[in-house]
Amino acid sequence: MSIRSPKQALDAAVEAGRWAPSVHNTQPWAFAVSGEEISLRADTSRQLPVSDPAGRELLISCGAALFTMSTTIRFEGYEPVVRILPDPDRPGLLATIRPGEEIEADELTWVLGGEIERRRTHRAGFADVPIPDQLIESLARAAMREGAKLTPIRSPAAVNVLAALTQAAQGVQVQEQRFSLELIRWSQPPGGARADGVPADAYPREPVPTEPDFPQRRYSWRHGWGIPATRSEASTGVVAVLTTPGDSREEWIATGQALQRVLLHASAHGVSAAFHTQALEMDLLREFLRQELCSGEYPQMIMRLGVTFDSKDVPRRPLTDVLE
Structure with missing residues (x-):
């Protein structure tokens, strides 16, 4: 009690x-x-x-x-x-x-x-350490408890499609000023003291491409921010997609609950996640994924799961900022 x-x-x-x-x-x-x-x-x-x-x-x-x-x-x-x-x-x-x-x-x-x-969220490749199938299955069950479906993408061809769509979306977004300006708003310079956004030591300056390559956001935006890349961490890890049957506000909230259950469960086993939402932010690409790879379910999150030995502190807003 x-x-x-x-x-x-x-x-x-x-x-x-x-x-x-x-x-x-x-x-x-x-x-x-x-x-x-x-x-x-x-x-x-x-x-x-x-x-x-x-x-x-x-x-x-x-x-x-x-x-x-x-x-x-x-x-x-x-x-x-x-x-x-x-x-x-x-x-x-x-x-x-x-x-x-x-x-x-x-x-x-x-x-x-x-x-x-x-x-912690990871923003680079992973160490070449395999993740047991039993753990991936337990993560899928964890998502199901919150009303979402976590599907590991086992087919190399399907992984290549997800990587290609991520590359395409990233390529479009970095060329559009409105996307770049929005990203800049949430990017911190080295030594920044903000309690939100992505700090400069949270991603590599020049990422080591995975195979296939899942590009990360360019938070540095022409500034050369970031830390030296870890050459020993270039594995893609396990690619997975989190989906829901519908696309309502209730299901978006359920996705977040499922996502956090999965992430905490994974963290307890030494596994981190890297997120790739670029293609999901473009309606045409998201709909393509829904129809062609997700069996009609709505893709809510694309992620890679793997092991990293790099752990950074992350800024958090003080309680006085979030508590009304």
Whole structure:
């Protein structure tokens, strides 16, 4: 039984929610605590109007924060009671969460909770270390628990298609000023002190191409920022796609919850993820993927999973910035 009060569990949940992954580390969430309930809101001032006009990636990011808070409340000894999109008249209110009945946190909850601040996004190739099939299968089951489907792409031809579409989308985006300016907004120069965005030590200056090549975002934008590439990390890793049957706001939030469950589970086994959303930010390419590679399901995230020995600190906004 819990020895922490519901108020203490809520405080811990809000603190943990800050550590969720988000597109370009925008951290597009706001929390409010009223009584014994947390409200999760979308901070649309942090939305990407060019690459994410519908707010899909924003809601995926907020869904990851929701799962993080739910896990923390369970970790603190309470069953989380969650309502998704509880008020149609308040579309910015994505969810409410409160502590329910007291429970004994199980072993999986302890494992996932222990990875919340340790998990890191990777932005380069991986070490040539195989990932056991059993682990990939367990990650697929983890996603399924949150209403999404994680499919490892085993066919070399299909991996080549995903890489080619990522290259094509990246090639278009780097040529368009509006995409570049949006990316610059979330890029930090070396020594930058911002509490959001992608710092210059979070990606290689000159990436070592994987085979096939999945290009990373060019956060440095002609500045030569970044760190020296790790030549020993040039493996593609395991390519996987996260999909949902539909494409509603509820399913975007569910995607974020599934994504964070997968990432925390993977982190507990020493596995990190690199994300590639370029092709999913272009409607024609996303629809092509849905029809040709995803059996009609909607692709929500393309990722590579692998082992890296490079771990960097990531900036996080202070609690005073995210708690209303």
